[in-house]
Amino acid sequence: xxxxxxxxxxxxxxxxxxxxxxxxxxxxxxxxxxxxxxxxxxxxxxxxxxxxxxxxxxxxxxxxxxxxxxxxxxxxxxxxxxxxxxxxxxxxxxxxxxxxxxxxxxxxxxxxxxxxxxxxxxxxxxxxxxxxxxxxxxxxxxxxxxxxxxxxxxxxxxxxxxxxxxxxxxxxxxxxxxxxxxxxxxxxxxxxxxxxxxxxxxxxxxxxxxxxxxxxxxxxxxxxxxxxxxxxxxxxxxxxxxxxxxxxxxxxxxxxxxxxxxxxxxxxxxxxxxxxxxxxxxxxxxxxxxxxxxxxxxxxxxxxxxxxxxxxxxxxxxxxxxxxxxxxxxxxxxxxxxxxxxxxxxxxxxxxxxxxxxxxxxxxxxxxxxx
Ligand SMILES: Cc1cc2nc3c(=O)[nH]c(=O)nc-3n(C[C@H](O)[C@H](O)[C@H](O)COP(=O)(O)OP(=O)(O)OC[C@H]3O[C@@H](n4cnc5c(N)ncnc54)[C@H](O)[C@@H]3O)c2cc1C
Numbered sequence: 179x180x181x182x183x184x185x186x187x188x189x190x191x192x193x194x195x196x197x198x199x200x201x202x203x204x205x206x207x208x209x210x211x212x213x214x215x216x217x218x219x220x221x222x223x224x225x226x227x228x229x230x231x232x233x234x235x236x237x238x239x240x241x242x243x244x245x246x247x248x249x250x251x252x253x254x255x256x257x258x259x260x261x262x263x264x265x266x267x268x269x270x271x272x273x274x275x276x277x278x279x280x281x282x283x284x285x286x287x288x289x290x291x292x293x294x295x296x297x298x299x300x301x302x303x304x305x306x307x308x309x310x311x312x313x314x315x316x317x318x319x320x321x322x323x324x325x326x327x328x329x330x331x332x333x334x335x336x337x338x339x340x341x342x343x344x345x346x347x348x349x350x351x352x353x354x355x356x357x358x359x360x361x362x363x364x365x366x367x368x369x370x371x372x373x374x375x376x377x378x379x380x381x382x383x384x385x386x387x388x389x390x391x392x393x394x395x396x397x398x399x400x401x402x403x404x405x406x407x408x409x410x411x412x413x414x415x416x417x418x419x420x421x422x423x424x425x426x427x428x429x430x431x432x433x434x435x436x437x438x439x440x441x442x443x444x445x446x447x448x449x450x451x452x453x454x455x456x457x458x459x460x461x462x463x464x465x466x467x468x469x470x471x472x473x474x475x476x477x478x479x480x481x482x483x484x485x486x487x488x489x490x491x492x493x494x495x496x497x498x499x500x501x502x503x504x505x506x507x508x509x510x511x512x513x514x515x516x517x518x519x520x521x522x523x524x525x526x527x528x529x530x531x532x533x534x535x536x537x538x539x540x541x542x543x544x545x546x547x548x549x
Contacts, residue, residue: 180205181495182319185207185209186206188279188485189325189468190323193488194206194294196489197496200492200496206295206296207311210297212298218278220278223478224274224276224481225478226486227485227486231485236285236286240277243282244275251264252264252368253541256426281387298313322465324467330466333470337456343402345401345532346400346475347396348394348395348446348448375537380396381394382394419438452473454474454521455514455522457510468484471517472517472521474525491513
């Protein structure tokens with residue numbers, strides 16, 4: 179009985195690893211030609227997903243690469259008022275440590291037998307037990323797991339649902355080697371997350387393990403074509419910085435200084451999500467996990483859910499090695515319930531972030547008793 183996983187992201191790799199520790203084989207087909215061909219993005223905060231790493235036998239290695247101090251948090255208003263500062267004490271439990279996404283992916287990749295991941299195999303279609311790839315090659319499967327992320331192609335085998343824009347557009351920027359290049363801004367941001375929440379705008383800065391600070395500038399209640407209609411020339415990084423500083427006119431000059439200090443790495447990102455509570459009818463031989471199944475607003479749940487999906491599907495298959503439909507049924511029942519709750523919570527958090535008084539409302543969320 180062969181298991182084909184499409185996508186070597188966190189979810190697909192967690193599944194492959196848990197199958198491996200339970201003595202089961204699989205093949206992971208990944209579109210990228212190699213593991214290093216593109217950057218993996220910034221930091222992830224891993225909380226519930228730690229259970230998946232425990233099931234994968236990797237939790238000690240995870241703790242070795244996790245950044246406990248990344249749990250530090252500062253929340254401010256655009257006029258510079260500091261509303262909340264939390265500094266992680268030395269030796270505090272790693273409840274929500276940050277980890278570099280590339281380090282976590284490397285940990286999972288290095289834990290798999292050689293040749294488990296087949297690079298450069300972009301899934302195109304599947305029919306009656308045969309997968310077809312963009313390079314013209316084929317492979318057979320008994321169970322196909324779509325772990326191919328937000329714009330999954332496997333998803334179409336199960337549902338017509340598509341991600342929809344949620345009214346948020348983000349411009350991602352970066353200050354490399356910030357301790358050396360801008361020590362004043364480095365100490366302002368601190369060791370973890372630095373959030374400035376305004377009316378319809380936010381600035382989120384985050385210290386990364388490689389010494390850079392990543393900055394996400396969010397524009398809320400904006401349309402899907404905002405990048406095209408905003409008039410910001412995204413192919414000219416210096417002009418982008420100038421325009422973005424103008425967009426944040428009226429904010430404390432320390433915040434616009436952060437934008438002005440960014441280098442030429444500019445990534446526009448339109449934010450989309452699948453409907454909350456998406457399900458599909460049981461379908462022999464095919465299932466989904468991670469963003470392919472339940473893409474949600476990026477407020478800190480997606481990677482955790484993808485890891486858990488992978489681990490729990492792996493355990494279900496190990497419990498029913500001769501009955502994949504029973505394993506998938508058990509997995510989907512639990513996954514639909516767990517990820518619907520996470521998607522609902524993420525949508526509520528997203529609503530707070532998009533509200534006119536976002537900073538005070540987020541403060542009340544973290545400090546409901548006002549202390
Ligand atoms: C800016 C940002 C910050 C985030 N921060 C957090 C956080 O702090 N905590 C958190 O829990 N979540 C966070 N998330 C969400 C998290 O990144 C995702 O939910 C998670 O990566 C989903 O994992 P996945 O394995 O489902 O998909 P992915 O990680 O997207 O992996 C999918 C893989 O499939 C491959 N693929 C795609 N199409 C094909 C194809 N046709 N054939 C073969 N391979 C294919 C891709 O190349 C990729 O390797 C954040 C998201 C964003 C955008």
